[in-house]
Amino acid sequence: MTTILKPIATFGRYLQLMAKVFSRPERLRMYLKQYIKEMQQLGVDSIGIVLMISFFIGAVICIQMKVNIQSPWMPRFTTGYTTREILLLEFSSSIMCLILAGKVGSNIASELGTMRVTQQIDALDIMGVNSASFLILPKIMGLLTMIPVLVTFSMAAGFGGAYAISFAGILTPEDLTYGLQHSFNQWFVWMSIIKSFFFAFIIASVSSFYGYTVEGGSVEVGKASTDSVVHCSMLILFADIFLTKLLS
């Protein structure tokens, strides 16, 4: 019975927290300051890892497509075409957000968890500040603002990786370019960005929930960080199924 009730109770507490988060800010100026800080911390600071991972994955996808799919019976542009579809449809939105759930999610959960155990959140509450809103809302808004940028950068870096491989002689840049442009559907880019908004909300809100509700000490902060990554990843994968079906 507890196994069934516990997730329901957790979801209830998550909703209660979100109700506190989305209440009217006390001092807009302070929220804006936090919002800009979070855009920097969660978004700008993630650009490096996004570019690096996307570049290498783009290169690897291109090699795999060339080696395993390309055959004399298939047109030469197949490698470029499939690389583009994989990057646009799944990698730059879903897989990149799974990676961000690890980097950004654990960062949020451990930051809020540490603030909780060192009584910094209590200090905000005593002052009369809505601590949930003040700490979590700028994180959610900051990540939602930065996620299209990260997704776009990921796409560009992925294509960059594919081109790097083509210049290494695995396939010609002309074939790759033709494949990348073949039957291009602009909607796939928008679909990727729309999906990433949902994933960004999951990452920021679920990680914040685990961090904000920590009770205990450093061990619990570590556990909250791990739980947030696991649950964010699971929720992103579930949401991906529904969003892909809905948007395709």
Add this chain to the structure above:
Amino acid sequence: MIEIQSIKKSFEEKEVLKDISARFDNGQTNLIIGQSGSGKTVLMKCIVGLLTPSEGKILYDGRDFVAMKKKEKAMLRREMGMIFQSAALFDSMSVLENVMFPLDMFSNMTLREREKRAQQCLDRVNLIDAQKKYPGEISGGMQKRVAIARAIALNPKYLFCDEPNSGLDPKTSLVIDALIHDITVEYQMTTIINTHDMNSVMGIGDSIIFIKEGHLEWRGDKTQVATSENQSLTDFIFASDLLKKARQAFV
């Protein structure tokens, strides 16, 4: 003045606070003392509203805090300052920004005025030179003094200190005690200090309540502690052999 009336608090089956009533006057340092696990932190949390008591009233100058609406509570909180056991400074902000934070949130002052007020508060705790440093770069005693400066930034009517001397050496503890006492008298605040530091009890205990196993065991002031006949209190205060001998000599 803060008055608590018949406060009870239970966690599931366990009753942690058992019908506690007390009065904390302004302009003096009111101490809550007791062994670890006696319920004094829970009592403090109930008074400041971090926990809701199961029964009883908490009156801030006659205003019932428990019965207040959310908005009224938020307004009353602006009259409170709190110093936590861990200082609870915001790691990502400099010392000056920490002290300015309540002013940034709740005052209508200009940036220059806010800065000036924060610097005044830092000057009051002799930390004006550390204003650009971050909490991680200063000592525990200095962190406590920054916490005091932050707590008084909005001129609060009520000051709460949860074990302010925890983790500090005896000499620094005396400095912190003296500072809290002086500020209390200067601003005519109602100050409640949760402590088990005997130096604080004997030094700044203008009014003391002793909590034992969730009930009010004794009340008095620092002049009455040494001569008290209450066995639980004397066992707690004069725990070491040295202090027992000192008490015998005094009595």
